[in-house]
Amino acid sequence: MAELRTEEMILNMGPQHPSTHGVLRLVLTLNGEIVEEVKPVLGYLHRCFEKHAEAMTYPQVIPYTDRMDYLNAMSNELAYVLAVEKLLGIEVPERVEYIRVIMAELQRIASHLVAIGTYGNDSGAMTPFLYCFMDREKVLELFEIVCGARMLYNYIWVGGLSHDITPEFITKTKELVKYLRPRMKMINNLLSYNKIFIERTAKIGILPPEVAINAGVSGPTLRGSGVKYDLRKSDPYSIYNKFDFDICVGTGERGVVGDCWNRYIVRAYEIEQSLRIIEQAIDSIPEGDVQSAVPKRVKPVAGESYVRTESPKGELGYYIISDGSLNPYRVKARSPSFCNISVINQISRGHMIADVVMILGSFDIVLGCIDR
C-alpha cells in the first residue's frame, strides 16, 4: 500500500467566530487537531484612536478612550485623565480621588465578571455566563445612578468628575459588596472548581514567568504565572497606597502555575480584593466639590507625560506629547491586551484546537483594546 499523504491544514479562525471575543482572526496551522502555529491577524477593529486624538481637544478625547476597552471604560478614562493631569500639573480634591478609585474597582469587578463568564462560555458552560452577566448588571446599575450611562461613561474628567455621587449610590454599593461575596462562591463552585473545567484548563498553555516578562505581558495574565506585580502596589497611582489589599497570583492550587486555570482564577480572587478596596473607600469619602479643580480650558505647556495604571486587563499606559496647543500633539496608548496576545503562538504550540480557544479566553482580550 502506498504511504498515506499527509499535509498541514490551515484553519482560519475568525474574524467572525464565536470565541475570538470580537473580530480577532487567528490563522491556525494544524496537524490533525494539533496546533503547530497560531498567527493572530489584528486590525479588524482599528478605529484610528491615536490619530483621531490629535484632532481633538484634551477633554474631547475622553469619550474615545471609553471605546478602546469597552468593557472597562472607567479604567481607560482614569489612565488618560491621570496622564493629562500630570501634564497640567493639577491636584484634584481628595473626594475625587476616592470616587475614582471606587469607580475603577467597580469597573474591575464588572470586567472580571465578563472575563469569567465568557471563559465559561468558551469552555461550553453557558450558565455561568448568564450568572456573571446578572451580577455585572448590578455594577452597571451603580454607574447608571451616578452618570446615566451604563457602558461608555465620559465620567472621569480632567481635574474632576462629571457628576458627584449620591447617597443612593453609597447604600447600593454597600449592598452590592454584601451580595457579590456569596455569588462569587457560587460561581466558583459551579465553574472554577468543576472537574471538567479543571481538566480543560489545568496544564494547558503554560506561560513561564520569564517568557511573560520578556513579552511585556501584564495584569492577571502575568500574575497567573506567579509574578507578584500589580501597579496598584508596585507603582501606586491615585490613592491606592491608602488601601489594604493583596496582590493575587496563581499559586498552582489546581494545575501548575502559569496555566489557563491559574490565569483564570486570579480574576476570581481579584474580585474579592476589589470588594475589600471598595469597602474601605466607601466609608471614608471626604466632603468636597468634585468639579472644583476642573480647568476652564485644558491647555498644558509643551512637554510629555506617561502614566501607567493597572487596568483589569493589565498595564494600561498613556503617553501624551503636548506642543502647548489645545490639542495633544500625540497620544499613544499602551494597551494590555495587545501585549498579552503576543505570546499566544509560543504557548499554544502542541495543544489542540479546543485548547487554543481556552488559551485565548484566559488572556481576557478585548479587541477594542488591541486594535484601538
Place this chain on the structure above:
Amino acid sequence: MGNIFTQWFGDNLLTYILIPVPILIYVLVFALYAVLGERKVSAWIQNRIGPNRTDRFGLLQTILDTLKLIQKEIIIPNRTDKLFFRMAPYIVFTSVFLGYAVLPFSSVYIGVDMNLGLFYFFAITSLGVIGVLMAGWSSNNKYSLFGGMRTVAQIVSYEIPTALSAIVVVMLAGTLSMQKLAELQAGGVFNWFIFGGPGSAIKIFLIPIMVVSTVILFMSTLAETNRTPFDLTEADSELVAGVHVDYSGMMFAMFFLAEYAQMFAVSGVVTTLFLGGWQSPFGNLIPFLNTPVFQVFWFLAKGLFLVFVQMWLRWTLPRVRIDQLMTMCWKYLIPITLVNLFLVGLYIILT
C-alpha cells in the same frame, strides 16, 4: 406479535402501514416540545423566563419556528458535494427513526417485536454516523470536516461501552427482545434491572454492578447523541457548529429533529433495559396502573425524565476535550464495563 394493531386490523399490509404512524406523530410532537422544553429548562436554570410570547408559556414557539424554517430558502454553497449534502440530514433522521421500531411503548404496542431488538437498535442508530460524516465531508468546509471526524471517532468508540453495558442485562435476562426485557421486570421497582432484575435476595450483590452499568449506559448514550458535555460535533465555541455550519432552513431542522428524536430514543433504551420499561413502579399493588394505556404513561414518563436529565446536564457542565473524551471511553468506561460483564457472568454461574 403482541401488537394491538395486528389484533384490530389483522395481519395485512394496512396494519404495517398504520403501525409506525403513532410513533411518527409522537416523534414529531416530542421534538417540537422537547425544543421548547429545553429552552424552558435552560431558562429556569439560568434564572430567565424563556419563550413566553407565543400563546401561554410559549406553547406555539417551536411550531412557529418550524414554520419559519420551512419557509426559508435552503442555501447550498457551490463548493459542496450536492448529492451527499442533500442526503445527509435525511439519513441521520431516518436511522434514528428506525431505532424507534423496537421501543416498547406498551405491552400491546411496539413497532416490531423482533427477537434481536436490542441488537437491531444499536446497529441501526449507529448508521446515523454515516450521515453525519457525509454531511461533514460533503460540506467541504474545514469546520464541518472536523465536526464530522470527531463524531465518527466519538460515536464508534462509545458504541463499545454502550453495547457492553447493555449486554450485562441481556446476560441476566437471556433475551434480546425489547418487549421481553420489559416484561421480565414486572413486579415493582425492585424488579427493575437497575436493582438486579427479578430474583431472590441474593441479587443484592448485583445492585452495585447494575447501577454502575446504568450510569455508564446513560453516559455513553449521551455521547452518542452528541449532547453537552460530549457535544464535540457541534462545539459552538470551537467549531462554530461543526457539521451544521453550512446547513440552513429545513435541512438544518432535520438535524435538529434527529438530535431530539435520538435523545428520546436512547432514553427509551435505558428505560427499557434498566428502569423497567413500561412497567409501573408499584408492581401489582395497584393493578389499574398496569393497564396498557398506563404503561404508555410510565414509559414516556421515565423516558422524558431521562431527557430532562440530559438537558439539565447540558446547561450545567462545560464541554470535555476530544482526547479527554476518548481517554474516558477507552481507559475508564470500557474496562469498567468489562469488569461488570465478568462479575455478572460469575454471578450467573454461581447462582
